[in-house]
Amino acid sequence: MNRFILPALVLLIAAQSPAYAISEKYRKQLERSGCTQASELQGCDIHKTKAENAKAGFTNPKAADAPKSDAKTQAPAKTE
Template structure:
């Protein structure tokens, strides 16, 4: 029985390695991703490859690798800093909130622990939970909830 020379096995190994991967995307799918501005990851999150980049951007899907980084204004860098008022539906002040540039929070003059959560800053004082949205373009999403009294309301910048 003849054995194959080592050179044959080396050539076979190189040929196997040089084979295209079975999981590579097709040219048509790559074109759809390019046209839509989606990535494989963002498509799994709802980005629609049948739409244009502009339509997907309007829906909130932006390919950060392809888009130039926006210049952040000083206010955007510190969206929470300042004085805030938690208001009831009747307009009465429920709490006064102060947040410094390092995101230290005081509710009615008392320090409370705060953490970033789901695009906002969340903190609690007693039975009242507060949440301030980080994206200042979104209006009406800053609010509070009192789990003890079952009430809620808006938080407004002072």
């Protein structure tokens, strides 16, 4: 029985593809447009540029002001 299970398990693990929440193309559209998934639901157009969406009233000031951070450099949050 193990003769069949082990090769099947190896094939299953090797054939698995990573599961991403959004596709690479969609992520790039969000970056280019300045939209977020939440603002897109409110009417932000991912097919327009950041400037066009800003003119329409869709801006994300927190994203513009926030520094790019690396998960490796962030200290873990204290829980007490």
